[in-house]
Amino acid sequence: MTHQAFPRRAWIRRILLAVAAGLLASTVLAAPASAHGAVSDPIARHYGCYQRWPNGPSAQTATEDPMCHQAWQANPGAMWNWNGLLRDGVGGDHQSAVPDGQLCSGGMTANGRYAAFDEPGQWKTVDRPNRFTLNLYDQSSHGADYIHVYVTKQGFDPTTQRPRWSDLELAGQVTNVPTGTTTPVEVNAPGRTGHHIVYTVWQASHLDQSYYFCSDVNFTGGGPTPTPTATPTTQPTPTTSPTGNPNAGxxxxxxxxxxxxxxxxxxxxxxxxxxxxxxxxxxxxxxxxxxxxxxxxxxxxxxxxxxxxxxxxxxxxxxxxxxxxxxxxxxxxxxxxxxxxxxx
CATH class of the missing domain: 2.60.40.290 (Immunoglobulin-like)
Structure with missing residues (x-):
């Protein structure tokens, strides 16, 4: 489609709307009540799009990250409000609040602001073994009544399918988490290979607020066996070797x-x-x-x-x-x- 397909006035209107959305988003984020969080590792779809492309869509995003490119075009506020993908007053009934096919948008929360993240496609993935540590970035130290981490079953295809609750299996959880900026959760998803969705439900402890995050993982198999505690175990093949005095503790x-x-x-x-x-x-x-x-x-x-x-x-x-x-x-x-x- 060429620029000639749209009248000049329509293009100007689209630019003004985008600018207005940006100003509104920055105002919302400035309010303390809007400072929440997201899964930072493996990074959630909406948070990843913001982190990788903070200046918005471009020719580069269209080529290198087409799903984020589409999401930026659909609603820039979804990225500027990366820490606001939540629902109030769910009361623990997540499957009623978040219908099948709308898991990544939190059931089309915020008037559908995050709808683009429900779309199947070639989302950016990160490599992980079948046992790994997920990290939740709790920006305002809300803590959690619980964090449940699900992984799609083998055979699910995120490039063509929207996840349903029946596509998920519980792969990790923690409860009664104290306030802090980051929370690790041990995840065990045996039998998975290739591209999968890791779906996190975070029930914050300060209010009845529920957060929903889709992260894209390419499972490579293997991984360390977690300890019975909530403390992460050492992952194999680190990027760097330990340095310094080996007796330093x-x-x-x-x-x-x-x-x-x-x-x-x-x-x-x-x-x-x-x-x-x-x-x-x-x-x-x-x-x-x-x-x-x-x-x-x-x-x-x-x-x-x-x-x-x-x-x-x-x-x-x-x-x-x-x-x-x-x-x-x-x-x-x-x-x-x-x-x-x-x-x-």
């Missing part, structure tokens, strides 16, 4: 979760070595052009080109051989840093 590994033009999301896994620890700090050097913009699961400070990440209140204590993670959003292109983990 902890080690750390680094991996990039996703990258986009001008930015990236990374995760650091901290593991207690031969003895239990009660606190940890991970440090590394930034390369030229790199910058940490926001973080969860740790307090991150930058002095010059050196980054120091200290544990949050809830994840400093680790038993020998057990692990936890923290994540961050960065600017620039991620390097493969040498990490130093200490237990001061």
């Amino acid at each position: 902890c080690s750390a590994t680094y991996r990039v979760i996703s990258q986009w033009s001008g930015g990236f999301q990374a995760e650091v896994r901290v593991t207690a070595t031969s003895t239990a620890i009660t606190t940890w700090t991970v440090s590394w050097a930034l390369t030229s052009g790199e910058r940490v913009n926001s973080a969860w699961g740790a307090t991150v400070t930058t002095t010059g080109t050196t980054v120091s990440a200290r544990n949050a209140a809830y994840n400093g204590s680790l038993g020998a051989g057990t692990s936890t993670t923290f994540g961050f959003i960065g600017s620039g292109t991620s390097s493969t840093p040498a990490l130093t983990c200490t237990t001061p």
Whole structure:
């Protein structure tokens, strides 16, 4: 379709509507009541579209990320309000509130703002083993009565099908989660290969608010066996090897979760070595052009080109051989840093 198919006045009207939607979204996000959260790893569809393409659709998005390109065109407010995909007053009856075929939009919540995320297609995936740790970014530290994580059954095709409740199997859950910026959930989805949807239901504890997230995963098989506790276990084949004094009490590994033009999301896994620890700090050097913009699961400070990440209140204590993670959003292109983990 060429530009000649639309009168000039119609094109101007579309541009003005998009600008107005952006201004409205920024106003909504400025209100404390709108600051909620989303699944950050494996990143939810709507949050991923915002993180990878914060400036909206372009010729690049059309080529490299066509599903996000369509979603941006359908409703920019879905990305600007990435932390608002929720329903109030569901009372735990999620299947009635969110009909089949509308799981990714939370049952067409917010007057259908997130409808584009129900569409099947070639959504961007991240590789994961069949056992992995999901992280929920709880921006306002609402905590959770529970978080339920489902995975589509083998044979489901996200490129042609919209998920139904009957397509899902429960693969992980936690209950009575205290407030904090990030919450790990161990997920076990045996027998899956290829592209699947990981569907997360987060029941916040501050109000009767229910959040619904679709994440796209390419299952590669295998993965570590989780411990009986809620503490994540060490994943195989880390991006970097542990560095620093092996007797320091902890080690750390680094991996990039996703990258986009001008930015990236990374995760650091901290593991207690031969003895239990009660606190940890991970440090590394930034390369030229790199910058940490926001973080969860740790307090991150930058002095010059050196980054120091200290544990949050809830994840400093680790038993020998057990692990936890923290994540961050960065600017620039991620390097493969040498990490130093200490237990001061």
